Amino acid sequence: MEHDRPSLNxxxxxxxxxxxxxxxxxxxxxxxxxxxxGIAIGAESWQPLLEDEDHAAA
Known part of the structure; x- marks a missing residue:
């Protein structure tokens, strides 16, 4: 998964x-x-991670 911030990659x-x-x-x-x-500030930005089967908690 690619992140918006290069340092997170x-x-x-x-x-x-x-x-x-x-x-x-x-x-x-x-x-x-x-x-x-902090998450609530950009809640919609977290959606792709939450929907990613390789990264989201089961």
Whole structure:
């Protein structure tokens, strides 16, 4: 699958940055909410990936 951004076609892995709160607990929900907010900005752009049988989750 080709992406609009050439850097995404290079095969690099991108991992989320999850920071700990003041108690040392990871704040994964904060990251997930931000990710979903970002997806919502361009929701229609994600459709080809979601429909691609080789890349979409079953």
């Amino acid at each position: 290079e095969g690099d892995e991108y991992l989320p940055l999850i920071f700990d709160d003041e108690n040392g607990d990871p704040r994964g929900n904060d990251w997930a909410k931000g990710f979903m907010d």
